[in-house]
Amino acid sequence: MKILSLTCRSYRNLGEVRFEPRSGVNVIWGENAQGKTNLLEAMWLFTGGHSFRGAKDSELVQHEAAGTQLELGFYSEEREQSASLTIEGGRRHAQLNGIDLRSSNGLVGHFCAVIFSPEHISLVREGPANRRNFLDAALCQLKPGYVRLLNRYQHTLLQRNALLKDIPRHRELADTLPIWDARIVQDGTQIAAHRKQYLTRLSTAAAAVYNGLSHGKEQLGLVYLSTADDLAGALREGRERDIRQGFTGVGPHRDDMEILLDGSSARSYGSQGQKRSIVLALKLAEAAMLEETTGEKPVVLLDDVLSELDSSRQDYLLNHLSDCQVFITCCEPEQAQSLRGGGLYRVENGCVCPARPNPA
Numbered sequence: 001m002k003i004l005s006l007t008c009r010s011y012r013n014l015g016e017v018r019f020e021p022r023s024g025v026n027v028i029w030g031e032n033a034q035g036k037t038n039l040l041e042a043m044w045l046f047t048g049g050h051s052f053r054g055a056k057d058s059e060l061v062q063h064e065a066a067g068t069q070l071e072l073g074f075y076s077e078e079r080e081q082s083a084s085l086t087i088e089g090g091r092r093h094a095q096l097n098g099i100d101l102r103s104s105n106g107l108v109g110h111f112c113a114v115i116f117s118p119e120h121i122s123l124v125r126e127g128p129a130n131r132r133n134f135l136d137a138a139l140c141q142l143k144p145g146y147v148r149l150l151n152r153y154q155h156t157l158l159q160r161n162a163l164l165k166d167i168p169r170h171r172e173l174a175d176t177l178p179i180w181d182a183r184i185v186q187d188g189t190q191i192a193a194h195r196k197q198y199l200t201r202l203s204t205a206a207a208a209v210y211n212g213l214s215h216g217k218e219q220l221g222l223v224y225l226s227t228a229d230d231l232a233g234a235l236r237e238g239r240e241r242d243i244r245q246g247f248t249g250v251g252p253h254r255d256d257m258e259i260l261l262d263g264s265s266a267r268s269y270g271s272q273g274q275k276r277s278i279v280l281a282l283k284l285a286e287a288a289m290l291e292e293t294t295g296e297k298p299v300v301l302l303d304d305v306l307s308e309l310d311s312s313r314q315d316y317l318l319n320h321l322s323d324c325q326v327f328i329t330c331c332e333p334e335q336a337q338s339l340r341g342g343g344l345y346r347v348e349n350g351c352v353c354p355a356r357p358n359p360a
C-alpha cells in the first residue's frame, strides 16, 4: 500500500496542497502549528474512519470555507487507485475510483493505514474505553461487517439503558427487557469473540516488536478482560442492579484489555518510556495484522514519535519499517538524521514543499 499523491483543499489550515510522497520514508518537518499533524490526519481519513484526534467533521473544514475536498492517489492490489472525500454542510461524500460510495465507510479495507500520535499514550495510561476503541478501530479496518455489528450493538445498548431508567416509574416495562437482552447477547457475544480472537494474534506480534524495541529487556503481554463469560446469565443476574443504576453493567462495552510488562500492570507500574514503547508496539502489531489479512503493508503514520524515543529505539523503529511507506513528522530535521535516503518535506503555514533530499 503506497500513497502516490494527496491533494487537499481547505482542509484545516491546508489551503491548497498537492503532495507527492516517496514510496519509502517521508520526513515531514516544520515548526509548531504549521500543519504537519493536519496532513497526516487528511491521509488517515481515507481509511474510512474518523479523525484520530476525535475531531468532528465540521472542525476539519477550514475556517470561512464552505467545505473541504481531499483526493488520494494510491497503489494497492497491484494497481493505481483513487479516492476522494468531501465534507460539506456536515456531510461526507466519498468516491472510490470514480464511483460514488453510499458512505465513507465504503472506503474501509481499500486504503489501510496505522497512526501513532503522542495522544495515543492514553491507551496505556487511561481507562478501558481507550483500549476498547483501539481494538474496535483495528477490527473495523479488518472487517467491514464489524462496523455494522458495533453500531447495532451500541444502538441496542442505548435502548436498553433508556428502558432501565424508565422501569422504576413503570414497573410493567420490565417485561420487555428480555427482548433487548436477547439482542445484546447475540451481538455482544460476537463482538467479544472477534476481539478475543484478534487479541490472541495481536499479542504475539506486539510482544515481538516490544522485544525488539526494548532489546529484550522486558516482556509484553496482553489479556482480554471480559465482564461476563456467559453474557445471557450475567444480564439475568444483574437485572435488578442494572435497573437501580439505570445502565447495563456487563457486556463488551465494559470489557478491557490488560497490558502487562513482565506480568505486572503497565498502567500502574510502567515508566513513561515503557508506555510509549507499548503504544508503538501495539500500532506496529496492528500493521502486521492488517498485512496478514490484506496481503498489503499498510501506510504507517507516525506523528511526533522521534523526539520521544532514545536513539537505539529510533534505530529499531526505522529499520523495522524499512519496507513500508512511512510518514514521520518532527519539528527539527536533525531528528531524522538516521533516515538516510528518505524524502524530506517542509510544512510551513499550511503549505508543503520538498526540502533538501537528505537530512543533514
Ligand SMILES: Nc1ncnc2c1ncn2[C@@H]1O[C@H](COP(=O)(O)OP(=O)(O)OP(=O)(O)O)[C@@H](O)[C@H]1O
Binding pocket: 011, 012, 013, 030, 031, 032, 033, 034, 035, 036, 037, 038, 039, 059, 060, 061, 062, 063, 331, 347
Ligand atoms: N478548521 C481549521 N481551519 C483553519 N485552521 C485550522 C483548523 N483546524 C486547525 N487549524 C490550525 O492548523 C494549525 C496547524 O495544526 P497542526 O496540528 O497540523 O500543527 P503541527 O504542525 O502538527 O504542530 P505541532 O508541531 O505543534 O504538533 C493550527 O494552528 C490550528 O489552529
Ligand SMILES: [Mg+2]
Binding pocket: 036, 037, 038, 303, 304
Ligand atoms: Mg502536530
